[in-house]
Amino acid sequence: MTLDRSVGLVFVVVAVLAPLIFSDYWVATLLTQALFLGIVAASLIFLSAYGGMVSLAQVGIYGIAGFALGNLTTNGNTKGLNLGWAEAPGVLVALLIAVLVALLFGALANRSYGIYFLMITLVFSVIANLFFGQVTSVSGFGGISGIPIPDFISRTAHPDRLYLATLAIAGLVYLALRYVARTPFGLTLQGIRDDPVRMSSLGYKVALHRTLAFTFAGFIAAVGGILFVWWNAQIAPSTIGLGATIDVLVIAVIGGLFQLEGAWLGALVFVLLNNYAQDVSFIGDRFHTLIGLVFLVIVLVSPSGLMGLWQRAVAGRPRAERADSAEAAGPAGLKPAG
Amino acid sequence: MAALRGTRRTPVAAAVVAGIVALAVAACGESDNSGGSKSTTSAAPANTSTQAPAAAEAPAPQKAVAPRTGTGTPIKVGVLSDCQGAFGSFDNQDLAGVVSAMSQFAGAKPKNPNKPRDGWTGGAIGNHPLKLVGIGCSDDRADTAIRETRRLMEQLDADVMIGPLSGDESIAVANYAKQHPDKTFVDGSAGAQDTTLKVQAPNFFRFNGDGAQWNSGLGDIAYNKLGWRKAAVISDDYSFGWTSAAGFIADFCAAGGQVTKRVFPPLNTTDYSSYAQQLPADVDGTFVAVGGAGLIPFLKAYEQAKGPIDAKKFMGNLFWGTPGQFEQLGPRVAGAYIGSAGTAGDLATPAAQDYANNIIGKWFKKIPPGGAAAPQAPSTFTYGYYVNTWGLIKGLEAVKGDISGGQKKLQQAIGKVVLPAPYGEIKLDENRHAVFTNYDQQLYLKNNKLAVKTVAAIPNVDQTFGGTFSKSTPAPGRKFPGCEKRSLPWLGKAQAVKVDQ
Numbered sequence: 001m002t003l004d005r006s007v008g009l010v011f012v013v014v015a016v017l018a019p020l021i022f023s024d025y026w027v028a029t030l031l032t033q034a035l036f037l038g039i040v041a042a043s044l045i046f047l048s049a050y051g052g053m054v055s056l057a058q059v060g061i062y063g064i065a066g067f068a069l070g071n072l073t074t075n076g077n078t079k080g081l082n083l084g085w086a087e088a089p090g091v092l093v094a095l096l097i098a099v100l101v102a103l104l105f106g107a108l109a110n111r112s113y114g115i116y117f118l119m120i121t122l123v124f125s126v127i128a129n130l131f132f133g134q135v136t137s138v139s140g141f142g143g144i145s146g147i148p149i150p151d152f153i154s155r156t157a158h159p160d161r162l163y164l165a166t167l168a169i170a171g172l173v174y175l176a177l178r179y180v181a182r183t184p185f186g187l188t189l190q191g192i193r194d195d196p197v198r199m200s201s202l203g204y205k206v207a208l209h210r211t212l213a214f215t216f217a218g219f220i221a222a223v224g225g226i227l228f229v230w231w232n233a234q235i236a237p238s239t240i241g242l243g244a245t246i247d248v249l250v251i252a253v254i255g256g257l258f259q260l261e262g263a264w265l266g267a268l269v270f271v272l273l274n275n276y277a278q279d280v281s282f283i284g285d286r287f288h289t290l291i292g293l294v295f296l297v298i299v300l301v302s303p304s305g306l307m308g309l310w311q312r313a314v315a316g317r318p319r320a321e322r323a324d325s326a327e328a329a330g331p332a333g334l335k336p337a338g
Numbered sequence: 339m340a341a342l343r344g345t346r347r348t349p350v351a352a353a354v355v356a357g358i359v360a361l362a363v364a365a366c367g368e369s370d371n372s373g374g375s376k377s378t379t380s381a382a383p384a385n386t387s388t389q390a391p392a393a394a395e396a397p398a399p400q401k402a403v404a405p406r407t408g409t410g411t412p413i414k415v416g417v418l419s420d421c422q423g424a425f426g427s428f429d430n431q432d433l434a435g436v437v438s439a440m441s442q443f444a445g446a447k448p449k450n451p452n453k454p455r456d457g458w459t460g461g462a463i464g465n466h467p468l469k470l471v472g473i474g475c476s477d478d479r480a481d482t483a484i485r486e487t488r489r490l491m492e493q494l495d496a497d498v499m500i501g502p503l504s505g506d507e508s509i510a511v512a513n514y515a516k517q518h519p520d521k522t523f524v525d526g527s528a529g530a531q532d533t534t535l536k537v538q539a540p541n542f543f544r545f546n547g548d549g550a551q552w553n554s555g556l557g558d559i560a561y562n563k564l565g566w567r568k569a570a571v572i573s574d575d576y577s578f579g580w581t582s583a584a585g586f587i588a589d590f591c592a593a594g595g596q597v598t599k600r601v602f603p604p605l606n607t608t609d610y611s612s613y614a615q616q617l618p619a620d621v622d623g624t625f626v627a628v629g630g631a632g633l634i635p636f637l638k639a640y641e642q643a644k645g646p647i648d649a650k651k652f653m654g655n656l657f658w659g660t661p662g663q664f665e666q667l668g669p670r671v672a673g674a675y676i677g678s679a680g681t682a683g684d685l686a687t688p689a690a691q692d693y694a695n696n697i698i699g700k701w702f703k704k705i706p707p708g709g710a711a712a713p714q715a716p717s718t719f720t721y722g723y724y725v726n727t728w729g730l731i732k733g734l735e736a737v738k739g740d741i742s743g744g745q746k747k748l749q750q751a752i753g754k755v756v757l758p759a760p761y762g763e764i765k766l767d768e769n770r771h772a773v774f775t776n777y778d779q780q781l782y783l784k785n786n787k788l789a790v791k792t793v794a795a796i797p798n799v800d801q802t803f804g805g806t807f808s809k810s811t812p813a814p815g816r817k818f819p820g821c822e823k824r825s826l827p828w829l830g831k832a833q834a835v836k837v838d839q
Contacts, residue, residue, distance in 0.1 A: 024492065025493040079577075141506065
């Protein structure tokens with residue numbers, strides 16, 4: 001077993017045993033938060049690593065799923081539609097709405113590349129934020145409170161279960177993203193990432209592939225959104241504001257934009273800094289300044305994030321450059337198409 | 339390989355550029371915020387000119403208890419305030435209310451008489467010390483309030499919490515309270531109606547009123563004293579704005595008036611010109627529930643759109659009279675009637691004067707950034723946090739500091755508390771929400787400076803407005819409440835008040 005896999009295994013074992021090791025607050029608040037933020041960041045890293053698309057719309061889509069669930073399952077005591085549905089159909093319909101919106105967004109953005117793609121997806125997030133802020137029939141400024149959580153993962157009755165459920169879903173998301181990357185669809189996507197013109201001339205439908213990849217990543221982000229509202233019981237437009245959009249990008253960059261594992265590593269670092277930095281008197285409420293400094297250092301020292309640092313530490317060079325490495329997963333292990 | 343590396347750099351470069359730009363924007367936002375609020379508040383005169391002269395000879399209605407400490411199991415207290423956002427500059431006013439009540443009624447002592455946020459030392463109920471485990475810093479957003487509540491209750495393991503400050507935060511915290519029935523929450527100064535009327539968490543208590551109650555009596559004045567028949571309403575487009583406007587609408591329509599136009603600019607609007615234009619000319623007056631930072635830009639936009647302001651054609655909510663803020667409205671609004679927050683700093687009763695001078699003014703010399711402490715006592719925020727903390731202490735006293743058994747005994751006890759509060763008795767209704775005496779006030783010029791005087795007291799104001807609002811009615815919003823003539827318990831029963839000017 002390689003060192004990478006051994007360390008990965010240790011992380012997984014610690015994560016599974018976390019309820020026995022860490023305090024309730026760590027498990028139910030910090031680690032759970034890191035896991036679902038990691039899921040959202042993973043959807044961004046998937047698009048970036050395999051599709052060459054750095055999207056700022058992931059938080060918008062995550063919010064759409066959260067608001068949809070809030071509107072569908074609350075029951076009269078909060079803003080929004082208060083439709084009072086049961087949990088299961090609520091989740092399904094919320095995911096469906098988010099995926100349809102992601103499909104629409106993807107279709108609109110599929111011919112944009114680089115900084116233009118980044119900007120158009122930023123617009124999507126801003127639209128989502130303003131929509132929920134201004135349309136008072138579905139939310140309004142104050143957002144939706146008291147969103148119910150299914151009994152079997154209720155935090156009051158079973159403090160650890162939401163964490164374990166989130167961990168299991170995060171694991172599934174990780175495996176699904178790895179799997180998709182290796183399917184013909186995923187390989188084509190990587191070809192498009194490397195040379196869209198050549199892929200187009202080979203007969204691949206570049207725009208369609210990019211749209212579908214964006215939709216799939218939207219589904220993953222939506223799953224994160226559902227977990228978020230169960231964890232937080234509340235969602236407001238400010239939850240998906242510009243700050244939150246940038247936070248997810250920062251998580252992805254800190255973790256490493258090229259490797260899925262980086263999503264959860266970045267999220268863990270972000271959540272811990274966010275929680276403990278304010279206890280340090282000279283930092284206090286200047287969390288964004290601190291995370292900005294961390295971001296700058298990461299970008300200067302290791303553009304491929306903490307995962308890149310790790311790779312460099314164990315192999316002397318970033319994983320991205322070891323294209324011939326046998327176990328290198330994801331884009332690094334795949335030669336350019338054609 | 340080179341091609342591969344080359345293409346990969348594009349997303350990194352894009353992400354890095356976006357990240358740096360965004361963080362720079364965020365950082366600028368941060369500094370703008372703090373800088374803005376500091377300069378705004380420090381520009382304001384330290385003293386509100388409504389403050390009565392010291393009534394040293396007046397009997398002290400609420401004597402301070404002797405300093406206390408305890409050696410038993412501590413009662414861990416968390417406080418949730420706003421130190422950022424629209425209300426961030428009132429952070430120390432909030433804490434002044436909490437720490438003064440702890441000092442006056444539980445034998446604590448402020449750590450720093452010039453900086454309430456430093457908290458307190460000592461203090462006990464029975465033999466149980468009151469330990470301050472943390473002061474949360476929110477920013478008027480519900481998700482921040484929840485994050486900070488979690489930190490206080492779960493990480494720092496507080497038993498009871500005092501706060502939050504503003505409307506939507508309190509709805510979220512009340513919902514959080516529902517999920518944590520073995521902890522107890524008292525409000526800070528939040529005035530959204532839903533918090534108690536809709537959410538009805540059995541362990542969330544509110545000794546301050548809601549935004550609608552705070553405007554009770556204004557409709558009566560508009561209809562019967564100023565002769566308004568038709569009015570327009572402009573209000574921030576969120577829970578507190580709607581609740582605040584709902585109070586005026588319910589009152590004015592009950593008296594027989596008509597509200598012909600409702601305009602709702604989004605919170606944090608900076609250019610109000612299009613909203614000012616929407617206000618009709620064929621009304622007798624306009625009720626303005628535009629809060630905090632938006633009020634002055636709105637008045638300017640109105641002047642540009644419609645000409646000089648006639649103060650008799652305007653009414654405002656508590657933001658028109660909040661110490662540290664109203665002074666900047668300028669002489670143009672002198673004469674306008676305004677709501678309060680159940681507060682009346684110029685009330686001539688011994689209890690009211692004692693509260694400012696011998697309680698807030700005794701425990702604190704200064705409340706930054708506004709300056710001297712006593713003139714800031716009537717602030718919605720100081721008073722709200724003060725009465726809520728006091729209510730909590732009275733509940734704890736009743737059970738002798740025993741918070742065992744999932745705090746059920748404590749929660750029952752708090753529900754029965756009646757406060758002989760500085761501006762009149764406060765008791766709780768069946769939703770654990772305050773029934774109290776509200777005050778209507780008027781802006782006037784005193785030595786060419788804008789000042790506030792209290793003109794009427796409205797006793798026994800409850801949250802339902804004679805059935806206008808209940809658990810089954812919609813929450814106040816853009817369309818609710820409608821405008822209908824009905825009988826309100828307090829209509830025509832406003833009482834004259836004696837004030838010190």
